[in-house]
Amino acid sequence: MTLSECAAWLRARDNFLIITHRRPDGDTLGSAAALARALQSLGKTAYVLENPETTPRYLPFVRELHAPDDYAPDFVISVDIAALDLFPQNANIYRSRVALCIDHHPSNSLYSKDALVDHTRAACGELIFELISLLGDLDVATATALYVAVSTDTGCFSYDNTTANTFYVASKLAEAGAPVAELNRVLFRAKSRGRIAIEGVICSQMEFFYGNRAAVVIITNEMTQRAGADEDDLDNVAAIPVSVAGVEVGVTIRELAGPFDCKVSVRSAPGVNSNDVCARFGGGGHSAAAGFARHEAAEKIKDRIVAVLADFLPGDPA
Amino acid sequence: MTLSECAAWLRARDNFLIITHRRPDGDTLGSAAALARALQSLGKTAYVLENPETTPRYLPFVRELHAPDDYAPDFVISVDIAALDLFPQNANIYRSRVALCIDHHPSNSLYSKDALVDHTRAACGELIFELISLLGDLDVATATALYVAVSTDTGCFSYDNTTANTFYVASKLAEAGAPVAELNRVLFRAKSRGRIAIEGVICSQMEFFYGNRAAVVIITNEMTQRAGADEDDLDNVAAIPVSVAGVEVGVTIRELAGPFDCKVSVRSAPGVNSNDVCARFGGGGHSAAAGFARHEAAEKIKDRIVAVLADFLPGDPA
Numbered sequence: 001m002t003l004s005e006c007a008a009w010l011r012a013r014d015n016f017l018i019i020t021h022r023r024p025d026g027d028t029l030g031s032a033a034a035l036a037r038a039l040q041s042l043g044k045t046a047y048v049l050e051n052p053e054t055t056p057r058y059l060p061f062v063r064e065l066h067a068p069d070d071y072a073p074d075f076v077i078s079v080d081i082a083a084l085d086l087f088p089q090n091a092n093i094y095r096s097r098v099a100l101c102i103d104h105h106p107s108n109s110l111y112s113k114d115a116l117v118d119h120t121r122a123a124c125g126e127l128i129f130e131l132i133s134l135l136g137d138l139d140v141a142t143a144t145a146l147y148v149a150v151s152t153d154t155g156c157f158s159y160d161n162t163t164a165n166t167f168y169v170a171s172k173l174a175e176a177g178a179p180v181a182e183l184n185r186v187l188f189r190a191k192s193r194g195r196i197a198i199e200g201v202i203c204s205q206m207e208f209f210y211g212n213r214a215a216v217v218i219i220t221n222e223m224t225q226r227a228g229a230d231e232d233d234l235d236n237v238a239a240i241p242v243s244v245a246g247v248e249v250g251v252t253i254r255e256l257a258g259p260f261d262c263k264v265s266v267r268s269a270p271g272v273n274s275n276d277v278c279a280r281f282g283g284g285g286h287s288a289a290a291g292f293a294r295h296e297a298a299e300k301i302k303d304r305i306v307a308v309l310a311d312f313l314p315g316d317p318a
Numbered sequence: 319m320t321l322s323e324c325a326a327w328l329r330a331r332d333n334f335l336i337i338t339h340r341r342p343d344g345d346t347l348g349s350a351a352a353l354a355r356a357l358q359s360l361g362k363t364a365y366v367l368e369n370p371e372t373t374p375r376y377l378p379f380v381r382e383l384h385a386p387d388d389y390a391p392d393f394v395i396s397v398d399i400a401a402l403d404l405f406p407q408n409a410n411i412y413r414s415r416v417a418l419c420i421d422h423h424p425s426n427s428l429y430s431k432d433a434l435v436d437h438t439r440a441a442c443g444e445l446i447f448e449l450i451s452l453l454g455d456l457d458v459a460t461a462t463a464l465y466v467a468v469s470t471d472t473g474c475f476s477y478d479n480t481t482a483n484t485f486y487v488a489s490k491l492a493e494a495g496a497p498v499a500e501l502n503r504v505l506f507r508a509k510s511r512g513r514i515a516i517e518g519v520i521c522s523q524m525e526f527f528y529g530n531r532a533a534v535v536i537i538t539n540e541m542t543q544r545a546g547a548d549e550d551d552l553d554n555v556a557a558i559p560v561s562v563a564g565v566e567v568g569v570t571i572r573e574l575a576g577p578f579d580c581k582v583s584v585r586s587a588p589g590v591n592s593n594d595v596c597a598r599f600g601g602g603g604h605s606a607a608a609g610f611a612r613h614e615a616a617e618k619i620k621d622r623i624v625a626v627l628a629d630f631l632p633g634d635p636a
Contacts, residue, residue, distance in 0.1 A: 157475045157488070158506045160499035167489035170475075174482035181478040188476045190563040193530065196521045203518025212511070245508040269503070 001100075003127070006116040007134035009100065010039065016046040017073035019091045019098075021081045024051045025235075026059065026152025026187070028080035031102070031124045033062040033145040035079060038132040040065075041139070047071055051088050059148055061141065075099040080124035082284070083109040102127055107275060107284040119286075122161035125149025129169045143176035147183055155239060156188045160270065160288050197227035202240050208247075209306050210313040215241035216251040216306065218298040221259070238265030238289075248272050248313065251305055253298045262298050264305065265291045272312050280308050319418075321445070324434040325452035327418065328357065334364040335391035337409045337416070339399040342369045344470025344505070346398035349420070349442045351380040351463040353397060356450040358383075359457070365389055369406050379459065393417040398442035401427040420445055440479035443467025447487045461494035465501055474506045515545035520558050526565075527624050528631040533559035534569040534624065536616040539577070556583035556607075566590045566631065569623055571616045580616050582623065583609045590630050598626050 001009070010016075018036050020028040032048045039046035047067030054062070067073070076094045081087065082105035084095050101112035104127060106119035121127050125146045132138060132146075150169055154162045157170070174180050191199070198219070206217045217240070224234065234254070241250025249268040256263055264281070266274040267289050274290035281304075283292020294301055319327070328334075336354050338346040350366045357364035365385030372380070385391075394412045399405065400423035402413050419430035422445060424437040439445050443464045450456060450464075468487055472480045475488070492498045509517070516537070524535045535558070542552070552572070559568025567586040574581055582599070584592040585607050592608035599622075601610020612619055 155507075158502045160503070162492075162498055162502065164489045164492035167485045167492055171482045171485035171489060174480075174485055180480055184476045184480065185478070189561060191561050192563045193526070196524065196558075196562050200518045200521025200523075203514045204522065206514065208511070240514075243507050243509050244514050245510045270499075 001114050001116045003116065003130050004134060006100070006102070006114075007131055009114065010131070010135065011042070013075050014044045015072075015074035016044065017067055017071065017076050017094070018046065018048045019076060019078045019081065019087065019094060020048065020051045020054075021078075021086045022051075022053060022088045024054050024088075025080075027123045027125055027149045029054065029059045029062050030145040030147070030149030030152070031079040031128045033059055033065055034125070034128050034132060034142045034149065035077070035102075036065045037139070037142045037145070038128075038135055041142075042136060047073075049088075049091055049094075052090055053088060059145060062145070077102065078112065079103070079128070080105075082107050084111050102131070106286060107290075120163070122159070122163060122166045123150045123153035125153065126165060126169050129172070133172075138172070138176040140177035143173040143178040144183070147173045147178035147180065148187070151183065152187060155236070156184060159239075161286070192233055194227055194229035194233035198224065198229035198233055198237065199240065201227055202237055202252075206241055206244070207302075208244075210309065212244075212246050213248045213313045214251070214306070214309050215244050215247045215249075216253070216302055217241055218302060219252065219254045220298065221255045224255075238267055238291075242267040242269065249274070249277065249309060251302075253301050253305075255298055256293075260295050260297060262294050262296065262301055263291065264294060264301060265289075266305075277305070277308065277312060281305075319432050319434045321434065321448050322452060324418070324420070324432075325449055327432065328449070328453065329360070331393050332362045333390075333392035334362065335385055335389065335394050335412070336364065336366045337394060337396045337399065337405065337412060338366065338369045338372075339396075339404045340369075340371060340406045342372050342406075343398075345441045345443055345467045347372065347380050348463040348465070348467030348470070349397040349446045351383055352443070352446050352450065352460045352467065353395070353420075354383045355457070355460045355463070356446075356453055359460075360454060365391075367406075367409055367412075370408055371406060380463070395420065396430065397421070397446070398423075400425050402429050420449070438481070440477070440481060440484045441468045441471035443471065444483060444487050447490070451490075456490070456494040458495035461491045461496040462501070465491045465496035465498065466505070469501065470505060474502060510547075510551055512545055512547035512551040516542060516547035516551055516555065517558065519545055520555060520570075524559055524562070525620075526562075528627065530562075530564050531566045531631045532569070532624070532627050533562050533565045533567075534571070534620055535559055536620060537570065537572045538616065539573045556585055556609075560585040560587065567592070567595065567627060569620075571619050571623075573616055578613050578615060580612050580614065580619055581609065582612060582619060583607075584623075595623070595626065595630060599623075 018032045036046045048065045050066040077100045098112035101115045104121040108117045238252040249272045252265045268274045273287045278290035278292045281292040336350045354364045366383045368384040395418045416430035419433045422439040426435045556570040567590045570583045586592045591605045596608035596610045599610040
């Protein structure tokens with residue numbers, strides 16, 4: 001589907017429900033909120049399915065757009081969701097009836113009836129911005145939601161995915177009234193005590209392999225608790241190991257509910273494909289950022305992934 | 319002077335020398351390099367005066383544009399320099415003959431014959447971009463220099479000075495071929511192992527007072543050595559304590575040569591005046607950033623400064 005086909009598709013329909021992905025981030029929430037608002041301002045009925053894992057950090061006002069409990073949508077739209085297994089629990093009933101998927105992940109499994117997928121966009125929010133530009137005007141709240149989407153998925157425009165178009169979109173969102181300074185302060189500059197403490201632990205526990213070309217850190221539940229860090233504080237910690245100069249691939253292994261329930265995040269510089277690394281473990285994502293889940297002790301996973309990295313960083317793993 | 323008057327002024331003249339400010343940053347160096355290149359590509363003679371304090375961190379290629387020793391310019395241009403006392407030592411001979419000053423500081427003292435000053439621009443590089451757009455095309459090297467200027471003066475687009483125009487300029491620079499991903503990695507994302515390690519120590523050693531409104535950290539020589547951190551790695555660590563959410567004043571006490579030779583840096587949010595805090599110890603600086611030196615054990619200094627903060631953050635110091 002092209003952007004204008006997608007805009008026409010939306011214009012011709014009504015009664016939408018918009019779904020965000022598990023462990024929602026700024027891009028999925030911002031994209032959903034912006035799309036819902038834009039459709040509502042065209043006189044249509046559109047809601048965002050409440051994401052049980054949503055935290056207020058990114059976008060408190062997404063709440064105002066949540067679907068009533070008894071809402072029966074005619075068209076289900078997923079935003080920023082690459083595959084069905086990334087649906088939150090309460091969205092599983094819609095798995096077989098997604099009418100439209102709007103996404104920017106190259107690994108998108110094309111599970112929906114129609115799809116607008118463009119992996120050249122740094123954020124799904126870029127696609128939503130362009131769609132909304134075709135549908136009507138951009139108000140302040142919509143611009144705010146889209147700025148959250150675009151800025152968070154690019155690490156405040158610092159990640160490799162940032163393009164001329166990303167900056168162009170940001171300029172239009174700022175022009176439309178998105179409170180850039182305030183959002184930047186909340187999203188990127190202010191750090192909670194829990195965040196500062198967990199960053200301290202991560203920085204001191206990090207291990208290096210392959211002549212410092214790979215960095216791996218394990219975040220146990222005990223470390224998290226001792227640091228007083230909550231879920232929000234752990235947001236995007238996966239970006240830390242690869243930020244060390246010379247490191248080409250950074251791996252973060254995080255214990256979730258129990259010690260054998262781990263989430264692994266891989267981040268890489270050009271030259272190492274994170275998606276390919278994670279595919280070895282049944283996961284996926286982008287070339288610079290991918291992940292997988294695994295039921296195994298963190299130390300075991302570390303050993304496995306360090307071994308696998310030999311195929312990506314030839315040389316002695318010491 | 320308006321932008322187009324300034325462009326006409328440049329077009330009508332030749333034999334330029336461009337001066338950067340003391341302790342040069344990305345904005346002054348990037349602006350100077352871009353302007354020199356743009357003038358050269360118009361067939362004019364234009365050089366940048368070598369800045370004795372330049373480090374290669376920001377812009378290695380500015381070196382290619384340095385003026386020969388015997389260069390006798392007809393027109394001296396200063397970029398990003400608010401006042402004459404910010405001239406580097408070797409530029410002092412030009413103090414009385416600056417023909418044109420291009421700057422974005424509100425405090426600009428208008429010391430030059432002509433001036434293009436606009437304090438609504440986040441970076442001087444934004445003004446240079448617009449000038450160059452009026453003069454001709456933007457090549458990759460010029461776009462690179464300007465991206466360094468604009469991105470460093472806005473903390474990679476995260477500071478409060480970032481505007482819609484800043485983003486617009488960045489989009490045009492990316493379009494013109496500035497290697498955004500590479501520059502972001504070098505300027506904002508890459509951290510040395512020593513830096514990562516010392517940040518880890520700082521984050522875990524930080525102490526909080528006055529209901530988390532004050533944060534204090536001591537950096538001993540032993541901590542620095544154990545982290546393998548050098549002087550560069552300690553650059554701007556004073557910004558860390560005040561970056562904690564809710565903290566209004568952050569104090570960094572660093573041991574220098576010996577344990578009784580300390581440098582104290584104070585950073586504060588609006589509402590607490592760092593200069594006033596440091597004045598109590600014979601130091602000074604700006605309202606948001608100040609410092610002092612003291613011959614006393616770090617722990618003693620900490621106790622003293624926590625006590626003094628009672629006058630700035632009324633309440634129980636616990």
